[in-house]
Amino acid sequence: MDVTDLARWQFGVTTVYHFLFVPLTIGLVFMVAAFETAWVRTGNEKWLKLTKFYGKLFLINFAMGLVTGIVQEFQFGMNWSEYSRFVGDVFGAPLAMEALVAFFLESTFLGLWIFGWDRLPKKVHAACIWVVAVGTVLSAYFILAANSWMQNPVGYRINPDTGRAELTDIVAVLTNKVALITVPHTVAGCFLVAGGLVTAVAVWHLVRRPGQDAGTYRSAVKIGAWTTLVAMGAMLLTGDIQGKIMTEVQPMKMAAAEALYSSEQPAPFSVFTVGTLDGSRPVWSVEIPGLLSFLGTGSFDGRVEGINDLQAEYEQQYGAGDYSPNIPLTYWTFRFMIGLGAAAALLALWALWSIRRGRTPTSRWLVRALPLLPLLPLAANSTGWIFTEMGRQPWVVFGELKTAAANSPNVGPAELITSLAVFTLVYGVLAFIEVRLLLKYARAGLPDVTPPPQDESEQDRPLAFAY
Amino acid sequence: MELTTLWFLLIAGLFVGYFVLEGFDFGVGMLVPVLGRDDRERRVVINTIGPLWDGNEVWLITAGGAMFAAFPEWYATLFSGFYLPLLLILLALILRGVAFDFRGKRPEAAWRRRWDACIVFGSVVPAFVWGVVFANVVRGIPLDGGHNHVGGLLDLLNPYALLGGVTMTALFVTHGAIFIALKTTGDIRRRANRVAGQAGLGAAVLAVLFLGLTLAHRGGTAAVVLSALAAVCLVGGLVANRVRSRTDAEGRREGWAFAGTAAAIALAVASLFAGLHPYVLPSTVEPAVNSLTVLNAASSAYTLKIMSWVAVVFAPIVVLYQGWTYWVFRKRIGTQNIPD
Numbered sequence: 001m002d003v004t005d006l007a008r009w010q011f012g013v014t015t016v017y018h019f020l021f022v023p024l025t026i027g028l029v030f031m032v033a034a035f036e037t038a039w040v041r042t043g044n045e046k047w048l049k050l051t052k053f054y055g056k057l058f059l060i061n062f063a064m065g066l067v068t069g070i071v072q073e074f075q076f077g078m079n080w081s082e083y084s085r086f087v088g089d090v091f092g093a094p095l096a097m098e099a100l101v102a103f104f105l106e107s108t109f110l111g112l113w114i115f116g117w118d119r120l121p122k123k124v125h126a127a128c129i130w131v132v133a134v135g136t137v138l139s140a141y142f143i144l145a146a147n148s149w150m151q152n153p154v155g156y157r158i159n160p161d162t163g164r165a166e167l168t169d170i171v172a173v174l175t176n177k178v179a180l181i182t183v184p185h186t187v188a189g190c191f192l193v194a195g196g197l198v199t200a201v202a203v204w205h206l207v208r209r210p211g212q213d214a215g216t217y218r219s220a221v222k223i224g225a226w227t228t229l230v231a232m233g234a235m236l237l238t239g240d241i242q243g244k245i246m247t248e249v250q251p252m253k254m255a256a257a258e259a260l261y262s263s264e265q266p267a268p269f270s271v272f273t274v275g276t277l278d279g280s281r282p283v284w285s286v287e288i289p290g291l292l293s294f295l296g297t298g299s300f301d302g303r304v305e306g307i308n309d310l311q312a313e314y315e316q317q318y319g320a321g322d323y324s325p326n327i328p329l330t331y332w333t334f335r336f337m338i339g340l341g342a343a344a345a346l347l348a349l350w351a352l353w354s355i356r357r358g359r360t361p362t363s364r365w366l367v368r369a370l371p372l373l374p375l376l377p378l379a380a381n382s383t384g385w386i387f388t389e390m391g392r393q394p395w396v397v398f399g400e401l402k403t404a405a406a407n408s409p410n411v412g413p414a415e416l417i418t419s420l421a422v423f424t425l426v427y428g429v430l431a432f433i434e435v436r437l438l439l440k441y442a443r444a445g446l447p448d449v450t451p452p453p454q455d456e457s458e459q460d461r462p463l464a465f466a467y
Numbered sequence: 468m469e470l471t472t473l474w475f476l477l478i479a480g481l482f483v484g485y486f487v488l489e490g491f492d493f494g495v496g497m498l499v500p501v502l503g504r505d506d507r508e509r510r511v512v513i514n515t516i517g518p519l520w521d522g523n524e525v526w527l528i529t530a531g532g533a534m535f536a537a538f539p540e541w542y543a544t545l546f547s548g549f550y551l552p553l554l555l556i557l558l559a560l561i562l563r564g565v566a567f568d569f570r571g572k573r574p575e576a577a578w579r580r581r582w583d584a585c586i587v588f589g590s591v592v593p594a595f596v597w598g599v600v601f602a603n604v605v606r607g608i609p610l611d612g613g614h615n616h617v618g619g620l621l622d623l624l625n626p627y628a629l630l631g632g633v634t635m636t637a638l639f640v641t642h643g644a645i646f647i648a649l650k651t652t653g654d655i656r657r658r659a660n661r662v663a664g665q666a667g668l669g670a671a672v673l674a675v676l677f678l679g680l681t682l683a684h685r686g687g688t689a690a691v692v693l694s695a696l697a698a699v700c701l702v703g704g705l706v707a708n709r710v711r712s713r714t715d716a717e718g719r720r721e722g723w724a725f726a727g728t729a730a731a732i733a734l735a736v737a738s739l740f741a742g743l744h745p746y747v748l749p750s751t752v753e754p755a756v757n758s759l760t761v762l763n764a765a766s767s768a769y770t771l772k773i774m775s776w777v778a779v780v781f782a783p784i785v786v787l788y789q790g791w792t793y794w795v796f797r798k799r800i801g802t803q804n805i806p807d
């Protein structure tokens with residue numbers, strides 16, 4: 001394993017880990033904001049209970065997303081200094097905008113929301129969580145615009161003197177067609193996770209403590225499950241468009257997703273295969289004829305380029321080298337992404353069915369499957385990202401800079417192994433603590449929201465919230 | 468003004484903001500076990516920065532992002548060159564951020580003690596290491612022709628840099644103690660004022676020594692003036708810390724004292740940047756060729772122009788709403804305000 005591999009492992013570990021918390025943050029903040037708005041508008045206490053209950057889970061999760069996010073910004077410079085020098089002119093801009101426009105909004109207004117229950121009028125307080133929600137989506141937009149530039153570089157030129165990329169058109173970077181479709185796809189993925197969590201926790205309470213706050217939990221199940229189902233619809237819709245754009249700008253990634261070695265017209269989609277995917281011999285598979293053509297081109301008999309043809313084409317264009325990513329990995333992550341997301345939607349449907357017409361869910365199998373409701377879409381998010389990033393290899397910036405030339409030349413294996421070990425260890429311990437806390441507060445159920453008696457003077461009154 | 472100069476000033480401004488704001492909340496973090504004698508008192512201390520610390524930390528993230536966009540070479544050289552120190556800062560900030568949030572989530576004393584240790588570690592370490600990093604930046608580090616740092620970790624731990632680390636830590640302890648005195652009532656306020664006086668004396672001696680050494684090495688007129696003003700403000704703040712409050716016999720003039728330490732930190736950091744300009748990272752090897760300056764580290768004029776517009780529009784908005792947060796949470800708190 002050379003230093004580039006170590007740096008890649010570190011990026012993989014820290015980024016996949018960071019993105020375990022991000023989807024729940026983005027999805028849940030909107031749901032909590034909707035609950036609080038419902039409370040402000042109707043005065044019905046059940047919405048306040050849901051706001052505070054899911055708000056607490058949101059905050060436990062947010063803390064982890066926040067602290068692991070700082071690592072993301074630092075490690076471009078620490079581990080990938082050659083990359084940073086090459087792309088800073090272009091890639092740094094959306095990153096700086098993300099910090100200035102989105103991060104300040106999120107963190108400042110979240111502080112106001114957490115501690116401001118007794119300091120702000122109701123409506124202003126609810127507005128604060130909406131500002132946080134807007135901040136999370138802005139943040140997603142800027143960072144995805146930056147990532148999309150790595151998949152499909154636009155709006156730049158290579159400076160002939162320095163050999164570096166220079167921004168020539170910021171609008172092109174911010175309206176990159178890859179970014180415009182990746183943002184809704186990613187945000188829908190966030191709602192898939194958050195809807196799953198809201199549903200799972202509420203169903204669990206309905207089963208374990210039937211009768212207690214049943215009406216409130218039923219509302220949560222309905223809202224959570226519908227969120228998951230609608231999000232899955234949005235995933236399919238946006239994913240379909242994304243597939244066609246990917247076929248156009250990164251045909252090798254699409255070919256790798258199917259392990260399609262020679263170009264075909266029409267090209268089938270294999271649901272799964274048995275055997276090695278290195279192209280050396282045919283494998284046994286279950287195929288749907290023409291489906292890959294449809295995913296890639298929109299027509300059931302469209303032509304899809306194969307890995308071997310693309311390899312030959314790229315060798316002519318970029319010189320000798322291997323231009324295909326890790327095929328088994330891209331092939332399987334692509335399928336897991338779709339399959340795990342769809343399975344989550346089915347579970348949400350089951351949860352919804354279990355409470356139909358006032359019924360209390362009783363199935364023990366449903367209870368056993370509950371943890372999967374947030375975990376499956378979370379895994380779908382991770383595999384989707386692993387597919388996207390691994391599918392771009394050997395490039396870090398498609399067509400411009402190879403990953404092998406991007407890491408810091410002055411950072412050696414000793415430093416990389418140290419940091420990889422530190423992050424893995426600390427992240428592992430924190431994950432364990434975080435999951436236990438989430439479970440503790442999820443089990444505790446809806447809080448009591450009757451306001452405390454206000455007999456003390458204002459000076460002596462306890463804070464509505466304190467660390 | 469040249470856009471490269473503007474961006475040098477903006478990044479200096481972001482670090483000034485970061486050290487003034489996170490400076491006091493690092494100080495507060497370090498003082499949690501010193502000023503809080505039981506759990507309730509420790510919670511008072513922590514909650515003085517409860518709604519604020521996260522927003523303060525974003526100043527660092529924005530400074531990093533701005534550096535990446537405006538001076539990619541600076542960002543790449545600095546972050547890869549100070550690899551292990553920055554790793555330590557990241558580790559500290561991770562533990563500290565999680566600790567604030569998780570500490571109160573379980574009642575057990577052992578649980579809370581462990582998170583308190585994380586808060587102290589997470590506050591001392593970044594304060595000290597940032598001091599070491601900035602001292603080394605001003606002093607210069609060995610860079611090769613590709614602007615890569617070629618020195619070892621031990622070179623970064625030279626006596627001057629260590630003095631920078633200790634100075635920054637002492638300044639933040641003082642700044643934090645004064646902030647706690649400004650935001651609390653009763654015993655904690657009294658103790659905080661006392662600690663501020665003691666720590667302030669040490670911080671003042673260290674700061675004069677460190678800034679003096681810095682000026683001897685790399686100082687223009689601007690840096691000298693800013694350093695002198697920093698010393699004046701620090702002394703002014705410490706004097707206010709001795710003067711009895713007019714409204715409360717137990718208190719001191721904490722508002723003035725805080726203004727003094729805040730201005731002192733701002734001016735001291737500004738003087739480091741003033742001394743540095745036009746370099747952003749001087750090289751000790753072939754300084755004329757290998758050093759990074761505002762010119763050879765900068766992005767293209769187009770990127771700087773776009774980013775200038777973004778900064779001109781959004782930076783004032785950020786300052787406004789962050790200021791509003793400080794206003795919303797302006798009240799002092801005491802043990803009686805901590806919910807069970």
